[in-house]
Amino acid sequence: MTITEDREAQAPDAPAGEVGKARRRKEDQRLITGRTRWTDNIQLPGMLHLAMVRSPFAHATISSIDAAEAKGAPGVIGVFTGEDLKDIQGVNITAWPVSPDQKTPDHLPVAVSHVAHAGEIVAVVVARSAAEARDAAELVDVDYDELPAVLDLKEAAKDEVLAHPDLGTNKSATWQLDSAGQGSGGDVDEAIAKARDGGIVIEREYRQQRLIPAFMEPRSTVVDPTGEQVTMWSATQIPHVLRFCIAATTGLPESKIRVIAPDVGGGFGGKLQTTPEEFATLAVARKLGKPCKFTETRSETMVSGHHGRDQWQKLTLSAEKDGTVTGLKVELMADLGAYAAIVGGGVPVLGAWMFNSIYKFGAYQFNTTNYYTNKTWVDAYRGAGRPEATYAIERLMDELAVEVGVDPLEIREKNWIKHEEFPFTTVAGMTYDSGNYEAATAKARELFGYDELRAEQKRRRESNDPVQLGLGVSTFTEMCGLAPSRILGALSYGAGGWESASIRMLATGTVEVVTGTSPHGQGHETAWSQIVADRLGVPFENVEVLHGDTQIAPKGMDSYGSRSLVVGGEAVLRAADKVIEKAKPIAAHLLEASVDDVEFKAGTFGVKGTDKGVTISEVALATWTGHNLPDGTEPSIDADATFDPDNFSFPHGTHLCAMEVDTETGATKMRKYVCVDDIGTIINPLIVEGQVHGGLVQGIAQALWEGAEYDDQGTLVTGSFVDYTLPTAADTISFVTDHTTSPSTYNTLGTKGVGEAGTIASTPAVVNAIVDAVRHLGVNDIVMPCTPERVWKAIQAGAAVTTEGERDAAPHFDEGAPNQDPASGASEGSDQ
Amino acid sequence: MTRINVTVDGVRYSDEVEPRTLLVQYLREGLGKTGTVVGCDTSNCGACTVHLDGTSVKSCNVLAVQADGHEVTTIEGLATDGELHPVQRAFHETHALQCGYCTPGMIMQACDLLKENADPSEQEIREGLEGNLCRCTGYHNIVKAVQQAAKDLSSQAVGS
Ligand code: FES
Ligand code: FES
Secondary structure, eight states: OOOOOTTOOOOTTOOSSSTTOOOOOTTHHHHHHTOOOBGGGOOOTTOEEEEEEEOSSSSEEEEEEEOHHHHTSTTEEEEEEHHHHTTTSOOOOOSOOOSTTOOOOOOOSSOSSEESSTTOEEEEEEESSHHHHHHHHTTOEEEEEEOOOOOOHHHHHHTSSOSSGGGSSSEEEEEEEEHHHHTSSBOHHHHHHHHHTTSEEEEEEEEEEEEOOOOSSOOEEEEEOSSSSEEEEESOSOHHHHHHHHHHHHSOOGGGEEEEOOBOOOOTTTTSSOOHHHHHHHHHHHHHTSOEEEEOOHHHHHHHSOBEEEEEEEEEEEEOTTSOEEEEEEEEEEEOTTSBOSSTTHHHHTTTTTSSTTBOOSEEEEEEEEEOOSSOOBOOOTTTTHHHHHHHHHHHHHHHHHHHTSOHHHHHHHHBOOGGGOSEEOTTSOEEOOOOHHHHHHHHHHHHTHHHHHHHHHHHHHTTOSEEEEEEEEEEEOOBSOOOHHHHHHTTOSSOOOEEEEEEEOTTSOEEEEESOOOSSSOHHHHHHHHHHHHHTOOGGGEEEEOSBTTTSOSOOOSOTTOIIIIIIHHHHHHHHHHHHHHHHHHHHHHTSOGGGEEEETTEEEETTSSOEEEHHHHHHHHHHOSSOOTTOOSOOOEEEEEOOSSOBOOEEEEEEEEEEETTTOOEEEEEEEEEEEOBSOSOHHHHHHHHHHHHHHHHHHHHTOOOOBOTTSOBSSOSTTTSOOOOGGGOOOOEEEEOOOOOSSSSSOBOOOTTHHHHHHHHHHHHHHHHHHGGGTOOOOOSSOOHHHHHHHHHHHHHOOSHHHHSOOSSOBTTBOOOOGGGOSSTTTTO | OEEEEEEETTEEEEEEEOTTOBHHHIIIIITOOTTSOOOOSSSOSOTTEEEETTEEEETTSSBGGGGTTOEEEOGGGSSBTTBOOHHHHHHHHTTOOSSOSSHHHHHHHHHHHHHHOSSOOHHHHHHHTTTOOOSSSTTHHHHHHHHHHHHHHHHHHHHO
16 A cells, blocks of 8 residues: 555646655655554553653642552552652753853752642652553642742742742843944944934834644653663654753763654654653663653643743834834843753844844844743744744834834835845844845735735725724744854854764665654655755655664754754755765776766766766665775765754745734634745745645734633643644635745755744734734734734723824833733733 | 453454543554554544544544444554545645644544535535644645545545
């Protein structure tokens, strides 16, 4: 039973090579027939099952743990507390202390003396079945002394209640990028001061609510300690990073650890983590000398897997009277939750180069202050720092357009980098190599029917239609391809950003490609095969891509930050080129020609001016036999390559969204969504489109539906799929996606990365559309998620304001009194 | 323990199960039918969807004992005689899956939907899949897959 490709839709203008072809995925066959290898499927002889005892309190000291009853329960093998595992359990580390004086609380996988958020593990029960382990976990009697918990980010900043009393403050670190200081632009305070006198100053405070990544496969870990190496299977995006962290903190030598990420069911950053559960499972398996498995329930994922976003953004934009932007000052407060996670304090910092986006600001300053609270830790979630930045700037550009009295597309065009200005060094100090914002916008505008929709909006407004129409714009850019190692080093990140690949030319003509990336839905097996098939001139079907096992792919930096293709794909390509290089003298020898006369084309080494030739597969076979090689030649044409990029890549795009808003009920409905993305060269348009669609819905979900909410005890009230409202098929629409192409100049293929684009761009497009629909009713902001209730309340509050002047932004920020629109329910949750 | 007799993907099984065992647990742990997966603990995600006597059910919401005397079809039993089911094919051809975790449930639900309504509109497809969550695809291509499968199934019916 195999998939036949007979109906593969090949457009008449389909590319001759593999790159650019809408190949159906190699991965699918197993996934559509249920022949999958999820971590939770793994059963080993004598395997034991773990259940976690978790703290119900947000902040408490542990006074005693009585496990006697649990130990006597049916099937139970043992109960382990943090104290029991203390010597070998390791620690969950952060890779990115953003400042030398960052305060970082120790994060033990199983808490020993205290807990800092609800859901933290305090004991591990081991039993012969998962059900028995879970039953017995209920019997573990933990005595806590509850401590006051700090839950709200702004409260945390006051340092009145401390998330970690021993740190003496909730403040983790501050980090600044200043264009005047680093010489990439002017002084932002001067620019703002100047604008206050005759120019335009826009001051806003926006909220980035807390989100939950909600990958569909709950996390699971199996550890087999019985071999010479300890083997860990885990539902992770980062098997290589995990192996490093285990070695760095548990005392196990790195060479004794094998980590495997088998089939992994989504991640979106949510599995870019080394988790307490992984470390606890490893520790217990080592203690017992038996294979152990832990698979979390969804409710556990919600409280224990890291969350995303969670920022307050204070923003000041200055412009000249005509709308030419001059300065942008960003002051963030970021909630890290209870601990600094693996990227941790670095997530808000990743936004530092992106708030200025595609616009030519003369002066810029970015500041973030990161705080701890007694809530679930926060880390990378699709976009990590960049969606937050894009939201802020794209909302502000709409506000500026209103202030100047022009169309939001016009104000953007006035200020963006023109296509002939590339390469362009931004006020944040990044050099954008390529892009064409005009082209993407023109195409999007046309596909959207922008002018017709504007006309409809006008009609509805004039006729006082209870259902108003709003158009939202987002002309975003992002930085992809994490990351040049030197830049990471300069930012005190704990690792490099290179990627590695190997190509093994097998004797029988097939090719093994080993990649250090670790896909979990992105289709690397297909895309990498296309790249290699083109480069080596071998059939697509003959290429096998191997990944996700530190024994098979010993070197890698894994998959996140839209890096896999841009960095990992380039490593694959370079390895292929090395194979050709190594094969060439052997081919020349076989052809009895001089190396200089041999050229490689479409899989064959030919002698110039003759029809003599030998295929690369023939060379591979000849190399394998080794019978007839040039003197002194190593009998191998296999090759490795490790690629470290010189710069990031900068995909961009224009997203346009039309929302209908029922002004009587606050209900919103998406009418149309068009996006034109420029992601450089496309390897597989089908995969790219899929990435865009999925990204869009995640971004739209932030705008409309999702938000992690805590009660005042620190209990996550959106703790299951009943309360955390993920979008369904019935909530969403079909999208119009298209592309323009300006290839990246930093890699051979010209690729830029697409994994996060949809999520980064769509959130502000949706909110801009809603605000646009009701702005004439006095609304200039609605806190996300824009639920019907919030929209309705905003309309009510806006309607109560009678004069234009009263709605204007205050000229200065007052401490403690954010100058948001009164309609927006400035303190989060106040309208819940 | 209770004895149950169930036919799963065409094979008859007779097993002792704990009364509290969920059908999905029995399939995965008892029979090794790991193609069917669990995505939540509140019956919201639909990842565990199988057919019970030809109708889709969330197998995390059914006890194994309730399947006693009945016939279960999982994603592993959907293809027949080495031929993919048209819905499976359509998912592949329209790229309606990425990580593939929701896919078994999504496909089983789509089959049920098309059995009830051979020519669904986009809205009917979307509503018919409302109980199945996918975090990867944004549903766009899943809807396309069901539309394509509907066409294929109807031309198959005409053809036979
Ligand atoms: S596992 Fe989520 S509905 Fe059954
Ligand atoms: S394909 Fe990943 S959840 Fe649907």
